[in-house]
Amino acid sequence: MDKNLKELVSWMRSCANATNAAGMARYGIASKGLLGISMPVLRAKAKEIGKNHALAVALWETGYHEARILAPLIADPAEGNDALLEHWVADFDSWDVCDQACNNYIYRCDGTPERAARWCRCESEFTRRAGFVLICSLACHAKKMPDEDFLPYLDLIREYSQDERNFVRKAVNWALRDIAKRRVGVRPQCMELTNELIASRDKTARWIGRDAKADISLKIAREQCKKNTQG
Structure with a gap:
């Protein structure tokens, strides 16, 4: 050694x-x-x-x-x-x-944008979680990455929103919330997705949709309050 x-x-x-x-x-x-x-x-x-x-x-x-x-x-x-x-x-x-x-x-x-998508598609619980955590990291830190480049990740969130494994569903939820809160350009699409998930017959998808919508709505309310105060 x-x-x-x-x-x-x-x-x-x-x-x-x-x-x-x-x-x-x-x-x-x-x-x-x-x-x-x-x-x-x-x-x-x-x-x-x-x-x-x-x-x-x-x-x-x-x-x-x-x-x-x-x-x-x-x-x-x-x-x-x-x-x-x-x-x-x-x-x-x-x-x-x-x-x-x-x-x-x-x-x-x-190669992180491609790696994130690839890992999301893997069946392993922690590899799939890693893919969605990387999406969160990109949403927060990849300042030069255009908002519209996150739209394909919404498809992955939709696709794996029914994965009931605890460490996956929490990461899927986290990714949806972070994209919506930090990538304003695709926030409307994120909100549409939350409503779609809330209407799902799958309980995991419904939980992801409800929890994400509540968090995103709170973020929007705080932004509006700050704007009104400054105005």
Whole structure:
């Protein structure tokens, strides 16, 4: 084992907190190799290390839950090729590893718009979740991506709105809400989709539609209130 990797693994083990791990498990974080290290501690360590792609790749392979949270924080997006990302997504076994990897690293890599759509179509629960989380990341951070480029993602939301698996349905809902709230140019189409889902005979689709519509409507009301106040 590389000296830097050995020292980092030793540090993680020294930070293990059984109480934190038990609390995390209650929130659905039941990954193998869970040490119970908090996110602020991991972020501080990542800042101390800086970008180190080789170390990130090696760290991921240790299998520790926190290693797979830390690795994307120090990985270099320029080195994020398909082989690496497909390998990582296949290892996702917890919603937080999925979300942290997507939001902190994968969305910054080349090919994310196509990758998001491809992963949404995968049957694996966490790969499909990753696809929809990437859509959220793009809606929030891809400032140069035109609003109309998000219309095909609405078709994916419609297509998978009946996937009742908890970690998928929440991500589908999240994607619909983030597109509507951050991409005003396609907000009318998002609202049409919420109404379509609410009218569905499928209970998962109805939940997604109702929850998304409530959140989007609140966003619109707040925007209008702010506009009226400024006016």
